[in-house]
Amino acid sequence: MLWEAWQYLTTPASPIVRKMGYLYEAIAMAARLGRCRYSWQPHYQQCQQAIKHAMMQCKTKRKALIMGAGLLQDIPLAQLSSEFEQVLLVDMVFLKQAKQQAASYSNVQCIEFDVTESIENMFHGVLQVTEPQAWLSDDQIDLVVSLNLITQLPLLPVSWLMKQFHMDEQQADQIxxxxxxAHLAYLQKFNAPICLIADRLDREFDSHGQLIDEFDSWWGVTQPGLVQSWDWELMPFAESGRLRKRRVNQVGVSYFNVA
Ligand SMILES: C[S@@+](CC[C@H](N)C(=O)[O-])C[C@H]1O[C@@H](n2cnc3c(N)ncnc32)[C@H](O)[C@@H]1O
Structure with missing residues:
Protein backbone atom coordinates (compact mmCIF):
# COMPACT_ATOMS: atom_id res chain seq x y z
CA MET A 1 0.00 0.00 0.00
CA LEU A 2 2.83 2.36 0.88
CA TRP A 3 4.57 1.65 -2.41
CA GLU A 4 1.35 2.35 -4.32
CA ALA A 5 0.72 5.61 -2.47
CA TRP A 6 4.31 6.73 -3.05
CA GLN A 7 4.02 5.99 -6.78
CA TYR A 8 0.75 7.89 -6.95
CA LEU A 9 2.22 10.93 -5.29
CA THR A 10 5.51 11.01 -7.15
CA THR A 11 4.69 9.93 -10.72
CA PRO A 12 4.36 12.98 -12.99
CA ALA A 13 0.98 12.78 -14.77
CA SER A 14 -1.50 15.19 -16.35
CA PRO A 15 -4.79 16.00 -14.57
CA ILE A 16 -6.67 13.87 -17.14
CA VAL A 17 -4.44 10.85 -16.50
CA ARG A 18 -4.92 11.24 -12.74
CA LYS A 19 -8.62 12.09 -12.65
CA MET A 20 -9.75 9.46 -15.17
CA GLY A 21 -7.84 6.71 -13.35
CA TYR A 22 -5.00 5.87 -15.78
CA LEU A 23 -2.31 6.43 -13.16
CA TYR A 24 -4.23 4.47 -10.53
CA GLU A 25 -4.68 1.54 -12.95
CA ALA A 26 -1.01 1.56 -14.00
CA ILE A 27 0.07 1.38 -10.36
CA ALA A 28 -2.50 -1.34 -9.59
CA MET A 29 -1.24 -3.34 -12.58
CA ALA A 30 2.38 -3.02 -11.44
CA ALA A 31 1.41 -4.17 -7.95
CA ARG A 32 -0.55 -7.11 -9.40
CA LEU A 33 2.46 -7.99 -11.54
CA GLY A 34 4.53 -8.17 -8.35
CA ARG A 35 2.08 -10.72 -6.92
CA CYS A 36 1.35 -12.67 -10.14
CA ARG A 37 4.75 -12.59 -11.84
CA TYR A 38 4.99 -16.37 -11.99
CA SER A 39 1.57 -16.97 -13.57
CA TRP A 40 1.92 -14.03 -15.98
CA GLN A 41 5.32 -15.09 -17.33
CA PRO A 42 4.02 -17.47 -20.06
CA HIS A 43 1.76 -14.68 -21.37
CA TYR A 44 4.64 -12.21 -21.49
CA GLN A 45 6.82 -14.73 -23.32
CA GLN A 46 4.11 -15.39 -25.89
CA CYS A 47 3.68 -11.64 -26.48
CA GLN A 48 7.42 -11.21 -26.98
CA GLN A 49 7.53 -14.13 -29.40
CA ALA A 50 4.67 -12.65 -31.45
CA ILE A 51 6.47 -9.30 -31.66
CA LYS A 52 9.72 -11.02 -32.69
CA HIS A 53 7.81 -12.82 -35.43
CA ALA A 54 6.51 -9.47 -36.72
CA MET A 55 10.04 -8.00 -36.54
CA MET A 56 11.25 -10.74 -38.88
CA GLN A 57 8.78 -9.49 -41.50
CA CYS A 58 10.20 -5.95 -41.57
CA LYS A 59 12.22 -5.19 -44.69
CA THR A 60 13.71 -2.07 -43.14
CA LYS A 61 14.04 -1.35 -39.44
CA ARG A 62 13.96 2.37 -38.86
CA LYS A 63 11.19 3.08 -36.32
CA ALA A 64 9.17 0.60 -34.27
CA LEU A 65 5.96 1.97 -32.76
CA ILE A 66 4.69 0.07 -29.72
CA MET A 67 1.28 1.21 -28.44
CA GLY A 68 0.12 0.21 -24.95
CA ALA A 69 3.70 -0.34 -23.77
CA GLY A 70 2.77 0.15 -20.07
CA LEU A 71 5.06 -1.84 -17.80
CA LEU A 72 7.22 -3.01 -20.77
CA GLN A 73 7.13 -6.62 -19.59
CA ASP A 74 5.59 -7.99 -22.77
CA ILE A 75 8.09 -6.25 -25.09
CA PRO A 76 11.40 -7.74 -26.36
CA LEU A 77 12.99 -4.37 -25.71
CA ALA A 78 16.67 -5.32 -25.98
CA GLN A 79 16.10 -6.94 -29.36
CA LEU A 80 13.94 -4.09 -30.66
CA SER A 81 16.55 -1.58 -29.56
CA SER A 82 19.39 -3.45 -31.20
CA GLU A 83 17.58 -4.05 -34.51
CA PHE A 84 15.68 -0.77 -34.99
CA GLU A 85 17.12 2.72 -35.30
CA GLN A 86 14.40 4.05 -32.99
CA VAL A 87 11.83 2.46 -30.71
CA LEU A 88 8.81 4.58 -29.75
CA LEU A 89 6.97 3.30 -26.68
CA VAL A 90 3.53 4.87 -26.34
CA ASP A 91 1.13 4.83 -23.40
CA MET A 92 -1.12 7.21 -21.46
CA VAL A 93 1.30 6.97 -18.56
CA PHE A 94 4.63 5.37 -17.69
CA LEU A 95 5.75 4.55 -14.17
CA LYS A 96 9.29 5.35 -13.03
CA GLN A 97 10.50 1.78 -13.38
CA ALA A 98 9.45 1.63 -17.04
CA LYS A 99 11.03 5.01 -17.76
CA GLN A 100 14.28 3.89 -16.15
CA GLN A 101 14.30 0.64 -18.12
CA ALA A 102 13.68 2.52 -21.37
CA ALA A 103 16.38 5.07 -20.51
CA SER A 104 19.00 2.35 -20.47
CA TYR A 105 18.69 2.21 -24.29
CA SER A 106 19.77 5.35 -26.13
CA ASN A 107 17.31 4.79 -29.02
CA VAL A 108 14.19 4.02 -26.95
CA GLN A 109 11.74 6.79 -26.15
CA CYS A 110 8.67 6.77 -23.84
CA ILE A 111 5.86 8.91 -25.24
CA GLU A 112 2.85 9.67 -23.05
CA PHE A 113 0.04 10.01 -25.55
CA ASP A 114 -3.61 9.02 -25.99
CA VAL A 115 -3.73 6.69 -29.00
CA THR A 116 -7.48 7.23 -29.42
CA GLU A 117 -7.05 11.02 -29.63
CA SER A 118 -10.53 11.18 -28.06
CA ILE A 119 -9.87 11.06 -24.33
CA GLU A 120 -9.62 14.81 -23.85
CA ASN A 121 -13.06 15.21 -25.46
CA MET A 122 -14.48 12.55 -23.20
CA PHE A 123 -12.89 14.08 -20.13
CA HIS A 124 -15.06 17.13 -20.89
CA GLY A 125 -18.16 15.02 -21.53
CA VAL A 126 -18.06 15.16 -25.34
CA LEU A 127 -19.32 11.82 -26.69
CA GLN A 128 -17.25 11.86 -29.83
CA VAL A 129 -14.73 9.33 -31.09
CA THR A 130 -12.22 10.80 -33.54
CA GLU A 131 -10.12 8.99 -36.13
CA PRO A 132 -6.56 8.78 -34.76
CA GLN A 133 -3.92 10.30 -37.04
CA ALA A 134 -0.64 10.22 -35.09
CA TRP A 135 2.37 8.76 -36.91
CA LEU A 136 0.33 7.90 -40.03
CA SER A 137 2.34 10.36 -42.09
CA ASP A 138 5.69 9.14 -40.70
CA ASP A 139 6.98 6.94 -43.51
CA GLN A 140 9.85 5.69 -41.35
CA ILE A 141 7.51 3.58 -39.22
CA ASP A 142 8.50 0.01 -40.15
CA LEU A 143 6.67 -1.90 -37.41
CA VAL A 144 3.48 -1.21 -35.46
CA VAL A 145 2.46 -3.16 -32.36
CA SER A 146 -0.79 -2.75 -30.42
CA LEU A 147 -0.08 -4.54 -27.20
CA ASN A 148 -2.83 -5.74 -24.89
CA LEU A 149 -4.43 -2.37 -25.47
CA ILE A 150 -7.43 -2.38 -27.81
CA THR A 151 -9.95 -3.87 -25.37
CA GLN A 152 -8.72 -1.54 -22.61
CA LEU A 153 -9.43 1.61 -24.61
CA PRO A 154 -13.12 1.95 -23.65
CA LEU A 155 -12.88 0.98 -19.96
CA LEU A 156 -11.83 4.19 -18.21
CA PRO A 157 -13.53 6.69 -20.57
CA VAL A 158 -16.84 4.80 -20.41
CA SER A 159 -16.69 4.57 -16.65
CA TRP A 160 -15.81 8.29 -16.43
CA LEU A 161 -18.66 9.30 -18.74
CA MET A 162 -21.17 7.17 -16.85
CA LYS A 163 -20.12 8.53 -13.46
CA GLN A 164 -19.52 12.17 -14.31
CA PHE A 165 -21.96 12.74 -17.17
CA HIS A 166 -24.62 10.07 -16.51
CA MET A 167 -24.11 8.45 -19.90
CA ASP A 168 -26.58 5.57 -20.32
CA GLU A 169 -25.70 1.96 -21.14
CA GLN A 170 -26.69 2.19 -24.77
CA GLN A 171 -24.41 5.18 -25.30
CA ALA A 172 -21.69 3.36 -23.34
CA ASP A 173 -21.90 0.42 -25.75
CA GLN A 174 -21.74 2.76 -28.74
CA ILE A 175 -18.69 4.60 -27.39
CA ALA A 182 -11.44 3.31 -34.62
CA HIS A 183 -8.26 1.75 -33.21
CA LEU A 184 -8.57 -1.24 -35.53
CA ALA A 185 -9.10 1.02 -38.54
CA TYR A 186 -6.18 3.22 -37.42
CA LEU A 187 -3.78 0.25 -37.23
CA GLN A 188 -4.76 -0.89 -40.68
CA LYS A 189 -3.84 2.48 -42.19
CA PHE A 190 -0.12 1.99 -41.50
CA ASN A 191 1.97 0.85 -44.40
CA ALA A 192 4.14 -1.52 -42.32
CA PRO A 193 3.86 -4.93 -40.63
CA ILE A 194 1.31 -4.67 -37.82
CA CYS A 195 1.06 -6.96 -34.84
CA LEU A 196 -2.16 -6.78 -32.83
CA ILE A 197 -2.06 -8.62 -29.51
CA ALA A 198 -5.33 -8.48 -27.58
CA ASP A 199 -7.60 -10.43 -25.32
CA ARG A 200 -10.47 -12.05 -27.19
CA LEU A 201 -12.58 -13.71 -24.53
CA ASP A 202 -12.66 -13.22 -20.77
CA ARG A 203 -13.69 -16.19 -18.65
CA GLU A 204 -14.21 -16.73 -14.93
CA PHE A 205 -14.04 -20.10 -13.21
CA ASP A 206 -15.10 -21.12 -9.70
CA SER A 207 -12.93 -23.14 -7.33
CA HIS A 208 -14.21 -26.39 -8.91
CA GLY A 209 -13.02 -25.31 -12.34
CA GLN A 210 -16.59 -24.64 -13.53
CA LEU A 211 -17.05 -21.80 -16.00
CA ILE A 212 -19.18 -19.18 -14.21
CA ASP A 213 -18.99 -16.24 -16.62
CA GLU A 214 -17.76 -15.54 -20.11
CA PHE A 215 -17.77 -12.25 -21.96
CA ASP A 216 -16.61 -10.78 -25.23
CA SER A 217 -13.82 -8.30 -24.52
CA TRP A 218 -14.43 -6.59 -27.89
CA TRP A 219 -17.85 -5.16 -26.97
CA GLY A 220 -19.39 -7.01 -29.91
CA VAL A 221 -17.01 -5.59 -32.54
CA THR A 222 -16.02 -8.20 -35.15
CA GLN A 223 -12.57 -9.48 -34.25
CA PRO A 224 -9.93 -9.93 -36.95
CA GLY A 225 -8.75 -13.49 -37.65
CA LEU A 226 -6.30 -15.05 -35.20
CA VAL A 227 -3.06 -16.73 -36.11
CA GLN A 228 -2.28 -17.82 -32.61
CA SER A 229 -3.78 -17.68 -29.11
CA TRP A 230 -3.08 -18.63 -25.51
CA ASP A 231 -4.64 -18.30 -22.07
CA TRP A 232 -3.46 -15.58 -19.69
CA GLU A 233 -4.28 -16.33 -16.07
CA LEU A 234 -4.98 -12.72 -15.25
CA MET A 235 -6.41 -13.37 -11.80
CA PRO A 236 -5.29 -16.57 -10.10
CA PHE A 237 -7.38 -17.78 -7.11
CA ALA A 238 -5.03 -16.18 -4.60
CA GLU A 239 -5.76 -12.74 -6.12
CA SER A 240 -9.53 -13.00 -5.86
CA GLY A 241 -9.67 -13.19 -2.05
CA ARG A 242 -13.12 -14.15 -0.78
CA LEU A 243 -14.58 -14.31 -4.30
CA ARG A 244 -12.74 -17.61 -4.83
CA LYS A 245 -12.61 -17.41 -8.60
CA ARG A 246 -10.02 -17.38 -11.37
CA ARG A 247 -10.09 -15.05 -14.32
CA VAL A 248 -8.52 -16.29 -17.52
CA ASN A 249 -8.32 -14.24 -20.70
CA GLN A 250 -7.84 -15.79 -24.09
CA VAL A 251 -5.24 -13.61 -25.82
CA GLY A 252 -4.82 -13.72 -29.57
CA VAL A 253 -2.47 -12.36 -32.22
CA SER A 254 -3.41 -10.92 -35.60
CA TYR A 255 -0.92 -9.67 -38.16
CA PHE A 256 -1.62 -7.25 -40.98
CA ASN A 257 0.71 -6.48 -43.89
CA VAL A 258 2.67 -9.64 -43.09
CA ALA A 259 3.25 -12.33 -45.66
C1 LIG B 1 -3.44 -4.19 -20.12
S1 LIG B 1 -2.32 -2.85 -20.08
C2 LIG B 1 -1.01 -3.52 -21.05
C3 LIG B 1 0.26 -2.83 -20.69
C4 LIG B 1 1.55 -3.52 -21.13
N1 LIG B 1 1.48 -3.98 -22.49
C5 LIG B 1 1.90 -4.58 -20.13
O1 LIG B 1 1.34 -5.68 -20.13
O2 LIG B 1 2.72 -4.28 -19.27
C6 LIG B 1 -3.08 -1.67 -21.15
C7 LIG B 1 -2.27 -0.41 -21.31
O3 LIG B 1 -2.96 0.44 -22.19
C8 LIG B 1 -2.76 1.77 -21.77
N2 LIG B 1 -3.83 2.60 -22.34
C9 LIG B 1 -5.15 2.54 -22.09
N3 LIG B 1 -5.81 3.47 -22.80
C10 LIG B 1 -4.87 4.13 -23.55
C11 LIG B 1 -4.93 5.20 -24.49
N4 LIG B 1 -6.08 5.79 -24.82
N5 LIG B 1 -3.76 5.60 -25.06
C12 LIG B 1 -2.58 5.02 -24.74
N6 LIG B 1 -2.47 4.01 -23.85
C13 LIG B 1 -3.61 3.57 -23.26
C14 LIG B 1 -2.80 1.67 -20.26
O4 LIG B 1 -2.21 2.79 -19.64
C15 LIG B 1 -2.05 0.37 -20.02
O5 LIG B 1 -0.68 0.57 -19.85
Whole structure:
Protein backbone atom coordinates (compact mmCIF):
# COMPACT_ATOMS: atom_id res chain seq x y z
CA MET A 1 0.00 0.00 0.00
CA LEU A 2 2.83 2.36 0.88
CA TRP A 3 4.57 1.65 -2.41
CA GLU A 4 1.35 2.35 -4.32
CA ALA A 5 0.72 5.61 -2.47
CA TRP A 6 4.31 6.73 -3.05
CA GLN A 7 4.02 5.99 -6.78
CA TYR A 8 0.75 7.89 -6.95
CA LEU A 9 2.22 10.93 -5.29
CA THR A 10 5.51 11.01 -7.15
CA THR A 11 4.69 9.93 -10.72
CA PRO A 12 4.36 12.98 -12.99
CA ALA A 13 0.98 12.78 -14.77
CA SER A 14 -1.50 15.19 -16.35
CA PRO A 15 -4.79 16.00 -14.57
CA ILE A 16 -6.67 13.87 -17.14
CA VAL A 17 -4.44 10.85 -16.50
CA ARG A 18 -4.92 11.24 -12.74
CA LYS A 19 -8.62 12.09 -12.65
CA MET A 20 -9.75 9.46 -15.17
CA GLY A 21 -7.84 6.71 -13.35
CA TYR A 22 -5.00 5.87 -15.78
CA LEU A 23 -2.31 6.43 -13.16
CA TYR A 24 -4.23 4.47 -10.53
CA GLU A 25 -4.68 1.54 -12.95
CA ALA A 26 -1.01 1.56 -14.00
CA ILE A 27 0.07 1.38 -10.36
CA ALA A 28 -2.50 -1.34 -9.59
CA MET A 29 -1.24 -3.34 -12.58
CA ALA A 30 2.38 -3.02 -11.44
CA ALA A 31 1.41 -4.17 -7.95
CA ARG A 32 -0.55 -7.11 -9.40
CA LEU A 33 2.46 -7.99 -11.54
CA GLY A 34 4.53 -8.17 -8.35
CA ARG A 35 2.08 -10.72 -6.92
CA CYS A 36 1.35 -12.67 -10.14
CA ARG A 37 4.75 -12.59 -11.84
CA TYR A 38 4.99 -16.37 -11.99
CA SER A 39 1.57 -16.97 -13.57
CA TRP A 40 1.92 -14.03 -15.98
CA GLN A 41 5.32 -15.09 -17.33
CA PRO A 42 4.02 -17.47 -20.06
CA HIS A 43 1.76 -14.68 -21.37
CA TYR A 44 4.64 -12.21 -21.49
CA GLN A 45 6.82 -14.73 -23.32
CA GLN A 46 4.11 -15.39 -25.89
CA CYS A 47 3.68 -11.64 -26.48
CA GLN A 48 7.42 -11.21 -26.98
CA GLN A 49 7.53 -14.13 -29.40
CA ALA A 50 4.67 -12.65 -31.45
CA ILE A 51 6.47 -9.30 -31.66
CA LYS A 52 9.72 -11.02 -32.69
CA HIS A 53 7.81 -12.82 -35.43
CA ALA A 54 6.51 -9.47 -36.72
CA MET A 55 10.04 -8.00 -36.54
CA MET A 56 11.25 -10.74 -38.88
CA GLN A 57 8.78 -9.49 -41.50
CA CYS A 58 10.20 -5.95 -41.57
CA LYS A 59 12.22 -5.19 -44.69
CA THR A 60 13.71 -2.07 -43.14
CA LYS A 61 14.04 -1.35 -39.44
CA ARG A 62 13.96 2.37 -38.86
CA LYS A 63 11.19 3.08 -36.32
CA ALA A 64 9.17 0.60 -34.27
CA LEU A 65 5.96 1.97 -32.76
CA ILE A 66 4.69 0.07 -29.72
CA MET A 67 1.28 1.21 -28.44
CA GLY A 68 0.12 0.21 -24.95
CA ALA A 69 3.70 -0.34 -23.77
CA GLY A 70 2.77 0.15 -20.07
CA LEU A 71 5.06 -1.84 -17.80
CA LEU A 72 7.22 -3.01 -20.77
CA GLN A 73 7.13 -6.62 -19.59
CA ASP A 74 5.59 -7.99 -22.77
CA ILE A 75 8.09 -6.25 -25.09
CA PRO A 76 11.40 -7.74 -26.36
CA LEU A 77 12.99 -4.37 -25.71
CA ALA A 78 16.67 -5.32 -25.98
CA GLN A 79 16.10 -6.94 -29.36
CA LEU A 80 13.94 -4.09 -30.66
CA SER A 81 16.55 -1.58 -29.56
CA SER A 82 19.39 -3.45 -31.20
CA GLU A 83 17.58 -4.05 -34.51
CA PHE A 84 15.68 -0.77 -34.99
CA GLU A 85 17.12 2.72 -35.30
CA GLN A 86 14.40 4.05 -32.99
CA VAL A 87 11.83 2.46 -30.71
CA LEU A 88 8.81 4.58 -29.75
CA LEU A 89 6.97 3.30 -26.68
CA VAL A 90 3.53 4.87 -26.34
CA ASP A 91 1.13 4.83 -23.40
CA MET A 92 -1.12 7.21 -21.46
CA VAL A 93 1.30 6.97 -18.56
CA PHE A 94 4.63 5.37 -17.69
CA LEU A 95 5.75 4.55 -14.17
CA LYS A 96 9.29 5.35 -13.03
CA GLN A 97 10.50 1.78 -13.38
CA ALA A 98 9.45 1.63 -17.04
CA LYS A 99 11.03 5.01 -17.76
CA GLN A 100 14.28 3.89 -16.15
CA GLN A 101 14.30 0.64 -18.12
CA ALA A 102 13.68 2.52 -21.37
CA ALA A 103 16.38 5.07 -20.51
CA SER A 104 19.00 2.35 -20.47
CA TYR A 105 18.69 2.21 -24.29
CA SER A 106 19.77 5.35 -26.13
CA ASN A 107 17.31 4.79 -29.02
CA VAL A 108 14.19 4.02 -26.95
CA GLN A 109 11.74 6.79 -26.15
CA CYS A 110 8.67 6.77 -23.84
CA ILE A 111 5.86 8.91 -25.24
CA GLU A 112 2.85 9.67 -23.05
CA PHE A 113 0.04 10.01 -25.55
CA ASP A 114 -3.61 9.02 -25.99
CA VAL A 115 -3.73 6.69 -29.00
CA THR A 116 -7.48 7.23 -29.42
CA GLU A 117 -7.05 11.02 -29.63
CA SER A 118 -10.53 11.18 -28.06
CA ILE A 119 -9.87 11.06 -24.33
CA GLU A 120 -9.62 14.81 -23.85
CA ASN A 121 -13.06 15.21 -25.46
CA MET A 122 -14.48 12.55 -23.20
CA PHE A 123 -12.89 14.08 -20.13
CA HIS A 124 -15.06 17.13 -20.89
CA GLY A 125 -18.16 15.02 -21.53
CA VAL A 126 -18.06 15.16 -25.34
CA LEU A 127 -19.32 11.82 -26.69
CA GLN A 128 -17.25 11.86 -29.83
CA VAL A 129 -14.73 9.33 -31.09
CA THR A 130 -12.22 10.80 -33.54
CA GLU A 131 -10.12 8.99 -36.13
CA PRO A 132 -6.56 8.78 -34.76
CA GLN A 133 -3.92 10.30 -37.04
CA ALA A 134 -0.64 10.22 -35.09
CA TRP A 135 2.37 8.76 -36.91
CA LEU A 136 0.33 7.90 -40.03
CA SER A 137 2.34 10.36 -42.09
CA ASP A 138 5.69 9.14 -40.70
CA ASP A 139 6.98 6.94 -43.51
CA GLN A 140 9.85 5.69 -41.35
CA ILE A 141 7.51 3.58 -39.22
CA ASP A 142 8.50 0.01 -40.15
CA LEU A 143 6.67 -1.90 -37.41
CA VAL A 144 3.48 -1.21 -35.46
CA VAL A 145 2.46 -3.16 -32.36
CA SER A 146 -0.79 -2.75 -30.42
CA LEU A 147 -0.08 -4.54 -27.20
CA ASN A 148 -2.83 -5.74 -24.89
CA LEU A 149 -4.43 -2.37 -25.47
CA ILE A 150 -7.43 -2.38 -27.81
CA THR A 151 -9.95 -3.87 -25.37
CA GLN A 152 -8.72 -1.54 -22.61
CA LEU A 153 -9.43 1.61 -24.61
CA PRO A 154 -13.12 1.95 -23.65
CA LEU A 155 -12.88 0.98 -19.96
CA LEU A 156 -11.83 4.19 -18.21
CA PRO A 157 -13.53 6.69 -20.57
CA VAL A 158 -16.84 4.80 -20.41
CA SER A 159 -16.69 4.57 -16.65
CA TRP A 160 -15.81 8.29 -16.43
CA LEU A 161 -18.66 9.30 -18.74
CA MET A 162 -21.17 7.17 -16.85
CA LYS A 163 -20.12 8.53 -13.46
CA GLN A 164 -19.52 12.17 -14.31
CA PHE A 165 -21.96 12.74 -17.17
CA HIS A 166 -24.62 10.07 -16.51
CA MET A 167 -24.11 8.45 -19.90
CA ASP A 168 -26.58 5.57 -20.32
CA GLU A 169 -25.70 1.96 -21.14
CA GLN A 170 -26.69 2.19 -24.77
CA GLN A 171 -24.41 5.18 -25.30
CA ALA A 172 -21.69 3.36 -23.34
CA ASP A 173 -21.90 0.42 -25.75
CA GLN A 174 -21.74 2.76 -28.74
CA ILE A 175 -18.69 4.60 -27.39
CA UNK A 176 -16.96 1.33 -26.45
CA UNK A 177 -17.53 -0.11 -29.91
CA UNK A 178 -16.51 3.12 -31.64
CA UNK A 179 -13.20 3.30 -29.73
CA UNK A 180 -12.33 -0.30 -30.58
CA UNK A 181 -13.36 0.03 -34.24
CA ALA A 182 -11.44 3.31 -34.62
CA HIS A 183 -8.26 1.75 -33.21
CA LEU A 184 -8.57 -1.24 -35.53
CA ALA A 185 -9.10 1.02 -38.54
CA TYR A 186 -6.18 3.22 -37.42
CA LEU A 187 -3.78 0.25 -37.23
CA GLN A 188 -4.76 -0.89 -40.68
CA LYS A 189 -3.84 2.48 -42.19
CA PHE A 190 -0.12 1.99 -41.50
CA ASN A 191 1.97 0.85 -44.40
CA ALA A 192 4.14 -1.52 -42.32
CA PRO A 193 3.86 -4.93 -40.63
CA ILE A 194 1.31 -4.67 -37.82
CA CYS A 195 1.06 -6.96 -34.84
CA LEU A 196 -2.16 -6.78 -32.83
CA ILE A 197 -2.06 -8.62 -29.51
CA ALA A 198 -5.33 -8.48 -27.58
CA ASP A 199 -7.60 -10.43 -25.32
CA ARG A 200 -10.47 -12.05 -27.19
CA LEU A 201 -12.58 -13.71 -24.53
CA ASP A 202 -12.66 -13.22 -20.77
CA ARG A 203 -13.69 -16.19 -18.65
CA GLU A 204 -14.21 -16.73 -14.93
CA PHE A 205 -14.04 -20.10 -13.21
CA ASP A 206 -15.10 -21.12 -9.70
CA SER A 207 -12.93 -23.14 -7.33
CA HIS A 208 -14.21 -26.39 -8.91
CA GLY A 209 -13.02 -25.31 -12.34
CA GLN A 210 -16.59 -24.64 -13.53
CA LEU A 211 -17.05 -21.80 -16.00
CA ILE A 212 -19.18 -19.18 -14.21
CA ASP A 213 -18.99 -16.24 -16.62
CA GLU A 214 -17.76 -15.54 -20.11
CA PHE A 215 -17.77 -12.25 -21.96
CA ASP A 216 -16.61 -10.78 -25.23
CA SER A 217 -13.82 -8.30 -24.52
CA TRP A 218 -14.43 -6.59 -27.89
CA TRP A 219 -17.85 -5.16 -26.97
CA GLY A 220 -19.39 -7.01 -29.91
CA VAL A 221 -17.01 -5.59 -32.54
CA THR A 222 -16.02 -8.20 -35.15
CA GLN A 223 -12.57 -9.48 -34.25
CA PRO A 224 -9.93 -9.93 -36.95
CA GLY A 225 -8.75 -13.49 -37.65
CA LEU A 226 -6.30 -15.05 -35.20
CA VAL A 227 -3.06 -16.73 -36.11
CA GLN A 228 -2.28 -17.82 -32.61
CA SER A 229 -3.78 -17.68 -29.11
CA TRP A 230 -3.08 -18.63 -25.51
CA ASP A 231 -4.64 -18.30 -22.07
CA TRP A 232 -3.46 -15.58 -19.69
CA GLU A 233 -4.28 -16.33 -16.07
CA LEU A 234 -4.98 -12.72 -15.25
CA MET A 235 -6.41 -13.37 -11.80
CA PRO A 236 -5.29 -16.57 -10.10
CA PHE A 237 -7.38 -17.78 -7.11
CA ALA A 238 -5.03 -16.18 -4.60
CA GLU A 239 -5.76 -12.74 -6.12
CA SER A 240 -9.53 -13.00 -5.86
CA GLY A 241 -9.67 -13.19 -2.05
CA ARG A 242 -13.12 -14.15 -0.78
CA LEU A 243 -14.58 -14.31 -4.30
CA ARG A 244 -12.74 -17.61 -4.83
CA LYS A 245 -12.61 -17.41 -8.60
CA ARG A 246 -10.02 -17.38 -11.37
CA ARG A 247 -10.09 -15.05 -14.32
CA VAL A 248 -8.52 -16.29 -17.52
CA ASN A 249 -8.32 -14.24 -20.70
CA GLN A 250 -7.84 -15.79 -24.09
CA VAL A 251 -5.24 -13.61 -25.82
CA GLY A 252 -4.82 -13.72 -29.57
CA VAL A 253 -2.47 -12.36 -32.22
CA SER A 254 -3.41 -10.92 -35.60
CA TYR A 255 -0.92 -9.67 -38.16
CA PHE A 256 -1.62 -7.25 -40.98
CA ASN A 257 0.71 -6.48 -43.89
CA VAL A 258 2.67 -9.64 -43.09
CA ALA A 259 3.25 -12.33 -45.66
C1 LIG B 1 -3.44 -4.19 -20.12
S1 LIG B 1 -2.32 -2.85 -20.08
C2 LIG B 1 -1.01 -3.52 -21.05
C3 LIG B 1 0.26 -2.83 -20.69
C4 LIG B 1 1.55 -3.52 -21.13
N1 LIG B 1 1.48 -3.98 -22.49
C5 LIG B 1 1.90 -4.58 -20.13
O1 LIG B 1 1.34 -5.68 -20.13
O2 LIG B 1 2.72 -4.28 -19.27
C6 LIG B 1 -3.08 -1.67 -21.15
C7 LIG B 1 -2.27 -0.41 -21.31
O3 LIG B 1 -2.96 0.44 -22.19
C8 LIG B 1 -2.76 1.77 -21.77
N2 LIG B 1 -3.83 2.60 -22.34
C9 LIG B 1 -5.15 2.54 -22.09
N3 LIG B 1 -5.81 3.47 -22.80
C10 LIG B 1 -4.87 4.13 -23.55
C11 LIG B 1 -4.93 5.20 -24.49
N4 LIG B 1 -6.08 5.79 -24.82
N5 LIG B 1 -3.76 5.60 -25.06
C12 LIG B 1 -2.58 5.02 -24.74
N6 LIG B 1 -2.47 4.01 -23.85
C13 LIG B 1 -3.61 3.57 -23.26
C14 LIG B 1 -2.80 1.67 -20.26
O4 LIG B 1 -2.21 2.79 -19.64
C15 LIG B 1 -2.05 0.37 -20.02
O5 LIG B 1 -0.68 0.57 -19.85
Missing amino acids: GQALIS
